[in-house]
Amino acid sequence: MSEYPYVEVVEYPKAIRLIDSGWNDAEPVYCVRGDFSGGMYKPIGANQMIANELYGAINANRDFFRPWLPWVDSVKSPADEMPIVESLADRTTCKYYLRLNGWLTGVVGVVREDKTTGTMEIGYWHDPRYNGHGVMTWAVGKAEMLCFLYGDAKKVEIRCATENKRSRRIPERLGYRQECILPAAEKMPSGVVHDIVVYSKTLSEWLERPTGLQNVHWIWPPKSYLYQWEKYHKLKSEWEKGKQK
Numbered sequence: 001m002s003e004y005p006y007v008e009v010v011e012y013p014k015a016i017r018l019i020d021s022g023w024n025d026a027e028p029v030y031c032v033r034g035d036f037s038g039g040m041y042k043p044i045g046a047n048q049m050i051a052n053e054l055y056g057a058i059n060a061n062r063d064f065f066r067p068w069l070p071w072v073d074s075v076k077s078p079a080d081e082m083p084i085v086e087s088l089a090d091r092t093t094c095k096y097y098l099r100l101n102g103w104l105t106g107v108v109g110v111v112r113e114d115k116t117t118g119t120m121e122i123g124y125w126h127d128p129r130y131n132g133h134g135v136m137t138w139a140v141g142k143a144e145m146l147c148f149l150y151g152d153a154k155k156v157e158i159r160c161a162t163e164n165k166r167s168r169r170i171p172e173r174l175g176y177r178q179e180c181i182l183p184a185a186e187k188m189p190s191g192v193v194h195d196i197v198v199y200s201k202t203l204s205e206w207l208e209r210p211t212g213l214q215n216v217h218w219i220w221p222p223k224s225y226l227y228q229w230e231k232y233h234k235l236k237s238e239w240e241k242g243k244q245k
């Protein structure tokens with residue numbers, strides 16, 4: 001498996017300013033489109049500032065997250081976020097934090113991996129003050145591209161509580177198939193037990209309609225950009241040859 005990039009395709013010219021802006025904790029990976037300037041990042045090392053910011057974003061929105069994220073009440077101080085920061089910083093994990101207009105606003109990435117089947121599950125949370133602009137849909141699209149091209153995933157899954165309508169719209173908008181509903185599959189700290197809907201997208205489905213590769217204007221380092229396109233075309237031609245057999 002290749003390492004996941006620190007600095008990658010940047011999709012919006014605003015990002016060029018962002019690279020010069022002097023944040024020393026991380027480098028941008030992807031810049032988001034639209035009204036925000038920002039992107040997906042990996043912190044460098046065990047960064048206390050990122051732990052403080054993650055804690056701040058979670059603590060300010062506990063009531064919003066609690067119904068859907070079972071771990072929220074276990075985050076009691078910035079120190080509880082240090083293991084997460086370390087796993088975000090690890091270049092062998094497909095895990096990124098989001099920064100918009102300077103603020104750390106969420107996390108996206110692989111939360112479970114089954115190496116025997118090549119299945120990766122993507123999870124995410126996003127500060128509600130920044131919800132409803134398509135940012136997380138965009139970030140999940142990027143994350144799935146990273147899973148297929150850097151993580152050699154054969155299938156990406158997204159699991160949501162059936163009642164979590166806002167979260168369900170993300171895989172639905174990105175063209176995932178609803179695979180099944182697992183009855184009474186996850187218990188929240190409140191005692192509520194949710195049915196879980198499993199969405200999935202296979203490598204061949206992604207090759208037919210790839211997300212995350214479009215609208216590339218600028219890139220650093222260039223090698224990663226070439227890597228993505230070469231790998232995409234290699235996988236696509238292997239898949240097409242397989243179909244003809």
Ligand SMILES: CC(C)(COP(=O)(O)OP(=O)(O)OC[C@H]1O[C@@H](n2cnc3c(N)ncnc32)[C@H](O)[C@@H]1OP(=O)(O)O)[C@@H](O)C(=O)NCCC(=O)NCCS
Pocket residue numbers: 064065068069123124125126127128130131132133134135136137138159160161164166167169170173
């Ligand atoms: C679910 C969650 C991540 C959504 O975050 P978000 O930033 O609002 O996600 P998006 O902005 O991508 O959602 C798309 C919304 O933006 C709007 N939007 C605006 N421009 C858009 C664009 N260019 N592309 C896609 N959507 C766009 C869509 O209409 C959509 O609104 P809708 O949900 O009312 O239909 C966030 O609410 C959250 O963290 N919830 C709690 C934790 C959670 O549930 N995590 C997931 C567990 S499975």
